[in-house]
Amino acid sequence: MGNMTELNEQALAKYRNSFLHEVEERVEEGDWVKMCMQCGVCAGSCTFGPHWEHSPQKIFMMIRAGKREEVLRSDSMWMCTSCYNCVVRCPRKLPITQIMHGLAQYAHRLGVAPKMQPTRDLSLIFWNNCIKTGRVNELRFTLSLYFKDGLMAGIRQALSMQSIALALLMAKRLNPLEFFKGHECKDKAGIHRMLKKAQEIESRRQGAHK
């Protein structure tokens, strides 16, 4: 994971001006971008519409206009909540949600995604938690999230959620012992092998050298 900027430079060198081409080849569902007809229904349908810097419509236009840096460094696609409203409404049937996630993931791989982006933080914590044992340890996941901004912030957050935690305990939905070891999947090593293979395939598709 150390050569992200190198990856970025490779991509830049390969596609030069054609960011659209790059997106088509390297971003999940990226070959749909050219089919956008700029009607703006996605922008109007987005539940988070006013909170994005760039609506999907604009992101697609920026891709065509070759605004590579602006798109990849944008936090807009990280704002997607996967409600699929845009996908349902798009008259051209573009998988907009998937493209947004594809773009976010691509930016992350290239190492140009915005830092301190809450969605990205959450995704990373979730991922690191999940791949360790092959299943999510909910207690640790929650605590990592609480303490991601420091000890004091974590304690404050934990205290504020105290009553809910107690209720979960009473309902036997939360086991404090999970903190120490927790459940694992049956073939942890197999999961790890599988993930490694998947990463290899993806890297190959995205043109990265091992």
Place this chain on the structure above:
Amino acid sequence: MSDMKTAAYLCTGCGIGERLSAAQLAKVAEREGKMHLVRQHAFLCSSGGVQLIRDDLEREGVTHLMIAACSRRAKTEAFHFPNTAMSRANLREGVIWSQPDTEEARETTQEMADDYVRMGCAEVKKMKLPAGNPDLGHARRLLVVGGGISGMTAALEASRAGYRALMVEKSGSLGGWAARLHKRTAFREPYTDPADTGVGEMIAALQSDPNIEIVLNASIAKTDGAPGRFKVEIAVESGSARTEDVGAIVQATGFSTYDAAKLPEFAYGKTPNVVDQAGLERLAREAGANPIRRPSDGGEVKSVVFVQCAGQRDDSGIHLPYCSGFCCATSIKQAMYFKDANPAVDTAVIYTDLRVPGNGEDFYRSAQSKGVTFTKGKVTGVEPGGNQCKVSFRDLILDEDTAISDVDLVVLATGQVPNSGVNIGDPEDAVADAEVKPISILNLSYRQGPDLPQLKYGFTDSHFICFPYETRRTGIYAAGPVRRPMDIAQATEDATGAALKGIQAMENAHAGRAAHPRSGDLSFPIVRLDGCTQCKRCTVECPFGAIDEDEKTYPVFNESRCRRCGTCMGACPVRVISFENYSVDTVGAQIKAVEVPDEFSEKPRILVLACENDAYPAIDMAGMQKNVYSAFVRVIPVRCLGSVNAIWITDALTCGYDGIMMMGCKHGDDYQCHFVKGSELASVRMSKIGDTLTQMSLETERVATYEVAITDMARVPRLIDEYAAVINKIGMSPLKGFA
């Protein structure tokens, strides 16, 4: 008149018998209407009822029928007596369905019905059975002016329908613009790729068709006559001339491209690498199977930019204000010329709104998947530099000024300008400055001008919603881009429609019948010339140019050109124009037949003159929906508000009516008037009636004009009631009891 035998039939079905006193109606018909025969039937439109009428026609020698039942618009098949003059009193929609079924309303409802029976009787006695137009014409050959796609389609379709066609083409070859195309826009499943134009096959089909005669290098020197008997002088370039008889004309004179030289900001003319769409077709045809080269140096084309709406949809008043509708699809097609040959060529279409009518949306998608880039923006300038250009534009999505550099070829989508000749009312010296070609195409000998009247931007006038193929010259149909901007597929459909309309017109002229919208009408305008004052109003105002003038400026009616709207009848100050079944007398008698109560009765009378095309159906439908309106109105349908003669207004007022409502269609550029100008003329005439009212010491509110659409069944009762309230406020007419 001595051999007139009248009969009135009262239907008591549909609730009429329960709501109204049939005995009273019969008494009115007999004593006041003076009908020779008065009969009642409980179900008049049944076979028994109709048989009753038929028997009377045969055995009793009845010549004039008055049917008091439902609206004249209902049961037209049952009450179809083509050999008898007939009037209808509307007791169902017009009375019982539009009045409340209450004890208080019983009296006024009965009065309404009594009046309609009086009116029906009065009308029918003034009617004559139309004998059919004597101005017959039996030429059954279609003249097609213009040999492009539209013209060729019209000729071929006419031939397929079994009619002969004569084609006159100005240039030396057929095919028009289509023959100059490399390929045409996709027009059938799956709408993904440019297609062959098919012009060659079409020309071959035309040339081998025994029904079709083609005259090339020729123009129309003079067009004289009327549907069924047009005499057309054809001038051939070589100097020879011939005169041909034709029954109808399809004008398919097409378009010219908007002159790109008027767009210096896009560098047209400054570099050969900026072309219009026609220019690109030429490059593509020259290149044939090879890649299209850059005109300046024959270099390889790596980047093409298409500028949509170049000199179109312009609100500055300099260029074309309208959208030509075909150019987006054309640019898509032309971008495919490059992409299909070499996907590595960059093609960008810069558009403000991509408009691809018909199945163009599939074609658009296909171009997107082929990698044509579509950018929503407005091009601000093209800068030539060496063999390449820079195209600057405002990106309308990202809202910023930007540019595409190193463009090898720029294509301007400039749009269509109709080749439509001289407009009606164009002053001769102003024609020279106009955008459209000032040269007359048809050279009509009509009093109102040599060509088809235009509506806007030089396109010929047609009733866009109801009768798109029609023009304001009966028997002459505009097809293709001369009518509105369009592509090949639309022009083909348009020309097919126009050819069929032409055939209809020939057949109608042959049988002495009217063309639309009064299709099949056998009545025609009759003028009593000895009373005519040569004022020329009828010849000027006829929306269809049907009336010429002789050397003494007396009107010369060409009945086959007439649409039977009666605008001439409405215009005539001395009332010498009439139709056999519709005249100043038939309506005037109805107005006078109404019993007007005295001024202390608190029962005003409001006359409604309603256009039979829209307003009258709307009033009928109001009744069908049981939308109640004032019982004080008496509605008379008129063929068009244009046929309303001012004498009806003065007659009504002197008879003591308290108010007159005139309901006609919308007028203006987006008119709905079935006779194009009728409602407009009526409103102009009525705007001047204020003086007359003042002279009669009457309030100006006593005559009001309304625009009513056929969909106004909820609005019309409201209008009536509001107007009744106005009359209530200004009080009863002081003129009661003098007539």
